[in-house]
Amino acid sequence: MNPAVWVQRHGARIPNRPAIADGETVHATWRQFADTVARAATGLRNRFGLVEGDRVAIVMTNSPEYLEAMFAIWHAGLVVVPVNARLHRDEIAYIIEHSGSKVAITDLDHAGDVQSLVGSTGALQAAPIAPGDEWQAMIGSPPMALVERSGDHPAWLFYTSGTTGRPKGATLTNRNLLMMSLSYFADIDQVGPEDSILHAAPLSHGSGLYGLPHIARGALSVIPHSGGVDAAEIASLLRRWTGVSFFAAPTMVKRLAGDPAITGSDLSNLKTIIYGGAPMYLADLEDALAVFGPRLAQIYGQGETPMTITGLSKADHADTAHPNWRDRMQSVGVARTDVEVRVVDDNDQPLPVGEIGEVVVRGDVVMTGYWEQPEASAETLRGGWLHTGDVGSFDAEGYLTLRDRSKDLIISGGMNIYPREVEEVLLMHPGVRAVSVVGRPDPEWGESVVAFIVADDADHAPSTEALDHTCLERIARYKRPKEYRFVDSLPTNNYGKVVKRELREMLRAETP
Ligand code: AMP
Numbered sequence: 001m002n003p004a005v006w007v008q009r010h011g012a013r014i015p016n017r018p019a020i021a022d023g024e025t026v027h028a029t030w031r032q033f034a035d036t037v038a039r040a041a042t043g044l045r046n047r048f049g050l051v052e053g054d055r056v057a058i059v060m061t062n063s064p065e066y067l068e069a070m071f072a073i074w075h076a077g078l079v080v081v082p083v084n085a086r087l088h089r090d091e092i093a094y095i096i097e098h099s100g101s102k103v104a105i106t107d108l109d110h111a112g113d114v115q116s117l118v119g120s121t122g123a124l125q126a127a128p129i130a131p132g133d134e135w136q137a138m139i140g141s142p143p144m145a146l147v148e149r150s151g152d153h154p155a156w157l158f159y160t161s162g163t164t165g166r167p168k169g170a171t172l173t174n175r176n177l178l179m180m181s182l183s184y185f186a187d188i189d190q191v192g193p194e195d196s197i198l199h200a201a202p203l204s205h206g207s208g209l210y211g212l213p214h215i216a217r218g219a220l221s222v223i224p225h226s227g228g229v230d231a232a233e234i235a236s237l238l239r240r241w242t243g244v245s246f247f248a249a250p251t252m253v254k255r256l257a258g259d260p261a262i263t264g265s266d267l268s269n270l271k272t273i274i275y276g277g278a279p280m281y282l283a284d285l286e287d288a289l290a291v292f293g294p295r296l297a298q299i300y301g302q303g304e305t306p307m308t309i310t311g312l313s314k315a316d317h318a319d320t321a322h323p324n325w326r327d328r329m330q331s332v333g334v335a336r337t338d339v340e341v342r343v344v345d346d347n348d349q350p351l352p353v354g355e356i357g358e359v360v361v362r363g364d365v366v367m368t369g370y371w372e373q374p375e376a377s378a379e380t381l382r383g384g385w386l387h388t389g390d391v392g393s394f395d396a397e398g399y400l401t402l403r404d405r406s407k408d409l410i411i412s413g414g415m416n417i418y419p420r421e422v423e424e425v426l427l428m429h430p431g432v433r434a435v436s437v438v439g440r441p442d443p444e445w446g447e448s449v450v451a452f453i454v455a456d457d458a459d460h461a462p463s464t465e466a467l468d469h470t471c472l473e474r475i476a477r478y479k480r481p482k483e484y485r486f487v488d489s490l491p492t493n494n495y496g497k498v499v500k501r502e503l504r505e506m507l508r509a510e511t512p
Contacts, residue, residue, distance in 0.1 A: 001174050002149040003212060004041075004075035007034050010218045014193050017218065020064045021196075023225045023233075024240045027064040030218065033071075036139050038146075040072035043138030048103050048126055052077035052147060055157065057101040058204070059083045059092055059110045062223050065130040066203050067211070069105045072138075074155060077147025081157045081169070082204035086415075087476045089113040091167070095159045097122040099169055099371060105130055151175035157371050158205075160303040160416065169371035170303045177212055179338050179365040180306045184213040186337040187311045188297050189272050193218035195243030200229045200252070201414070206277060207247045209306050219243070231259035238269045245272040249414025250280035251446050253296070257288040270295055272314065276307075278411035278446050279402065282330050294318035300332035300402070304386055308336045308365045310400050324397070331399040332392075339363030341400065343393055348383055356393045356403050360385035408500055410439035412447050417479045419500075422449065422471065426481075429470045431455055431462035436490050436498045437481065440507040451481040452503055454489060461486050 010019065011034025018026040019033040028036065044050055056073045058080060060066050073080045081099045083092055085107075096104055096117060104127045106114040114127040128134040149155070155177055157169040185191065197214035199221060201207035211221055222241055226233050229252045238244055248256070253275045256262050273292060276299040280288075288296060298312035312333030319325060335341040342350050343357040351357045366386045369377030380387050389409075392402040410417040419437035426435045434454040439447035455461035464484055471480040491502040 001151060001178055002074055002077070002146060003155065003174065003177055003215070004037060004071050004146055006216045006218075007037050007071050007075070008146055010193075010215075011035065014218050017193050018220045019218075020067055021220055021222045021241065022064050023223070024237065027223075028068075033068070035143065036068050037071045037075050038143035039141050040068060040135075040138045041076035041147075042141035042144040044072060044078065044103065045076045045144065046141065047138070050076070050078060050102060052149075053079060053153070054103075055079045055081050055099045055101040057081040057083050057096050057099065057104040058106075059085055059096075059104050059114050059127075060107040060130070061085045061109065061227050062199050062203050062207075063107060063131065064223055065105075065107075065135055066208075066223075067215075067221055068135075069130060070203075070208070071215075074149075075146050076144065077149055079154045079157060081159070082208060083159065084202060084204045084476075085110060086202075086478060088472075088474060090474060091476065093117050093121050095167060095169070096124055098167075099157050099159075102126075103128070108132070149174055151178070152368075154368075154371075158303040158306065158367075168373055168376055170306075170367040171369055171371050172306055172367055176306060176365050176367060177209075179363070180209065180308050181213040181216050183308050183336050183338040183365065184210070185217075187313065188274065188299065189245065189314075191217040191219050191245075192243075193220075195219040195245065195271060196222050196241040198222045198224065198234065198237060198241075198244055198246035200224055200234065200246050201248060205303075206307060210247045210274060214245070229256065231256055231261040235261045235265040238265065238267065242269050243271045244269050245274065247274045247276075249277050249446075250275050250284065251278070251413050251444065253280070253288050254284045255444075257284075257291040263291055267292065267295075272297055274299055276300055276332075277414050282326065285329055289317060298333055300400070302386075302388055302390075303367075304380065304388070305339065305361050305363070305366045308339060308363075309341055309359065309361050309388065310334055311336050312399075324395075324399075327395065327401075328399055331395070331401040333400065334398045335400070336365075338365055342385070343400075344385075348385070351393075353394050353396050356391060359388045359390045359392050359400065359402070361388060362386065408438075410437075410447050410449055412439070412442070412449060412478065413445045415478050417449055419449075421475060422451065422479055422481065425471055425474045426451055426453065426467060428474075429462055429467060431457070431460065431466070434490055434498075436500060436503055438500050438503045438507065440483075440504075441511050448482040449479065450483045450485060450503075450507060452485050452487050452490060455486055458486075458488070
């Protein structure tokens, strides 16, 4: 089953209803969206000589053309590789090369970087810009029939930062995307053509994934002009469109709940805010519930099992009289309909209620593996279960609470930062002898990045500017440490491994 079938279906069934909005303006009706997709699919296949199963990267910030490109890629029987547009040029190059993408659709902001990779990076042949003349030319092609794809065919390569410092491409099949969409209807919300999904978060990640159940049901996709979470803009879009849902990181929900543009506005068109991707503190959740009412639903997922491990429903949030309400609000909810979730020990044996272990998941939504990484795939999927790297425990009623992340992941402003990647870059500076990067609790960002550094020469420690420069040359800006702290030595265990827990505890003790 090819997800592009939904666009063609709505093009016939509800042709005049809006499909994509550019802020408050309709960009395309379903008829227009379906037509653009079928034409751009021809353009992609013919102009670049692509064959079924070829990969096409998208390196763009959110725009109406993003959705057109994504569905054209699927319509043509190709595989989409959405690349986080905030990544550094070298990181983008790595993903394009590793995925073997032959074409990368890009926007004006990224055109220079991406087009310079043509010819120098693996299979990349072309980097057409959208919107603009090149996209118009693509849409000028005659429409092609939808290419049939099976459930097992890859549809989306979801690149996530890996603990090894290099991103890995979770290979999501058509079946994975379909299960994710169906389980949204089963556990989170019903959706219809009168509803809207607001893409305030990047389409390359959670927001794009959650766009799918909405497109499946003929709802409107709204792309805010600001390209992000802007309270005043969201308030005006809530006046313009009906049945509005959006996906947001907890830090964004907190920011919105405290903004007078939202608190002072009419929220009757707001349907659901799906939050997740990082822990939400109880006090913040209570503030958000006071503003938004029972419109909040939490999801816990991973690129490897897209948006689907557990969920805390709107009904759970509303059930404030329940004796376990506070505990439940600090949990990530119960297993989603389409998966089995277990907590296991170091030998992969299931643990009883209350005991803490690694969270593992099995089901048709779980990826088939990492793109061209057989060893990492076998390790992560050992025994037929996805090993999430998250650590948690179940209560007697089946609510899962996450306790820690065994992968040392830092989540800042909803973005994942793997310390190893930052450490590797800092170690390239000749003045850095040893380094350990950890997250510090941060009221605004959830966590902020702190680097503990042992200088090669304590009397001539590298400057903050020099270290920033080393990072900015190689990794995305948001991954750069907010603080560099020089120490004489790093705490190590008997095996000589740095004990990050001690560093984190030191930072936590300083946090008011
Ligand atoms: P990603 O693959 O980028 O979606 O990141 C997935 C990771 O984010 C998970 O393995 C968790 O560590 C974390 N995460 C996702 N959802 C939640 C949630 N609701 N609460 C706490 N952490 C979460």
